[in-house]
Amino acid sequence: MGYDVEESLVATLRRRAEHEVDMVALLDGAVRRGRRRQRGRRVAKALGGAGVAGVTTVALLAGPLAVGDRGPAGPPYPVPRVADPTAGGATVHPGQVGKDPTIIHFGLDELDLPVRQATWGVRPDGLEHMYLEFAAAPDRVRTVDLLLARGTVPLPERQGLDSISERPARVGGRPGTHTLLGQGGTATVDELRWSPVGGVEAVLVSDGVGWEDTLAIAEAVRFDRATRCATPAQVTVLPAGATLRGCRIGPALSGSATFSTVVLTIGDGTAEIEVVAGNDLARAEKSSPTPEPVDGGRAGWYPESSMLVIYDLDGLFIRIVTHPGYGRAEAELVAGGLRRPATADPDRPETWSTALIG
Structure with a gap:
């Protein structure tokens, strides 16, 4: 079975970096959990009006970085996709979501947003996920977490944030719920919950991205395709x-x-x-x-x-x-x-x- 680089997270690389990336620090489990706790504290501090320390180990981009699919005619990408029509996405095989740790049942269309780090995969608890981190001002880190599961996605960690408001929303023509989270009446965290296909639920939580871009990212997630994990070892x-x-x-x-x-x-x-x-x-x-x-x-x-x-x-x-x-x-x-x-x-x-x- 041949490789098809159609599925990608990074397409156009226009970058000028200030710092070096430690991919292990970004991705290995112990550090990831510590980063999540750090991010929670950072969100709480930001919503309380305090300054936020930047992540100095990650490159800060000067220009936008497109992520997503450009098709087989596009440039080579750092994340491979295997052309396997039997895998399919969540809309094709909703009952398979989270069952196979090697298959992620969604893809991502191109986004004109300054993404500087992206991670996606299948967690041991059966939740499929995607994490995006965007370039911003040196004192601000903007992030998006997407979780996908059969049945219901457990309530994401809100790190002590309060629900400020809740309203109906639509993603890809399907009904959902948009919740604003924050402290002291100030909100920068958007939580969007919807069902892209019967029996499957998605939750997207964005920090500092804003509602317009949050909805654009949710609309760019494609559930009619699948991505396979690959390894050099x-x-x-x-x-x-x-x-x-x-x-x-x-x-x-x-x-x-x-x-x-x-x-x-x-x-x-x-x-x-x-x-x-x-x-x-x-x-x-x-x-x-x-x-x-x-x-x-x-x-x-x-x-x-x-x-x-x-x-x-x-x-x-x-x-x-x-x-x-x-x-x-x-x-x-x-x-x-x-x-x-x-x-x-x-x-x-x-x-x-x-x-x-x-």
């Missing part, structure tokens, strides 16, 4: 009882380069381990504390962060992040079974494999 050995439970993939910008990263989540329902791989990830420096060498120095175990770093897997730099329930033994087990497919070029995500478990 296959996992061939799993801990006992573990399966692939989630996958997320996304590009970000650093200087004049685009970095694409995939995070594979493996677990047994009680414990999780994440494999983070991509093209030229920000390298872990061998600083204090010194990592404990593994496999003759080919890898290093960082006890304080419960993380195993593989410095060179046939040209790939990989982090294996463990969470409570798994530790160094499981990380080394997974590391020992990692392989890079011969056709996978770290700098060309369109060559990555959709066979995530080899």
Whole structure:
């Protein structure tokens, strides 16, 4: 089955960067959860009238960045899509939403908005998601979170924000609800909930984007197509009882380069381990504390962060992040079974494999 780069999150790259991107910091699970808490505090502070600190590890764009589909005649993209008509989107297979961690049942039309980081995937809890971060003033970060699920999407974390108003809305001709969130009567958070197809619900939460752009983004989400996760490194050995439970993939910008990263989540329902791989990830420096060498120095175990770093897997730099329930033994087990497919070029995500478990 051949690759089709039609499905994309980043199309036109017009950028001048001020800072470097650490894709692992953006995408690995522990940091992602910390960022969510940080963002919640940032939203609360912004709505209370306080200043907001910018994210200094992410490039600030000077011009707009189009994201979405440009079709097979367009330029190459950092996020691949496999042409597989059997996958279909949520409108084709609504009962499959969230069931397969390798398939995201939606796509995105082109948007003329300054996107500087994008992530989408399937979470271990069965929610399909997309996260967008937009360039803004240095003291402001604007974000969009989209969640898709069979049945009802659980109420997103509102971080102590109050519902200021609620009104009917329509997305793609289908009825929904628009809720304004904030503190002290001031609102910058929009929450839009609707059902794009029977039996499936979507929730889009935007921070600092504004209602007009929030609705435009919701209208740009396409539920008649599917996107497959892809990886430059296959996992061939799993801990006992573990399966692939989630996958997320996304590009970000650093200087004049685009970095694409995939995070594979493996677990047994009680414990999780994440494999983070991509093209030229920000390298872990061998600083204090010194990592404990593994496999003759080919890898290093960082006890304080419960993380195993593989410095060179046939040209790939990989982090294996463990969470409570798994530790160094499981990380080394997974590391020992990692392989890079011969056709996978770290700098060309369109060559990555959709066979995530080899």
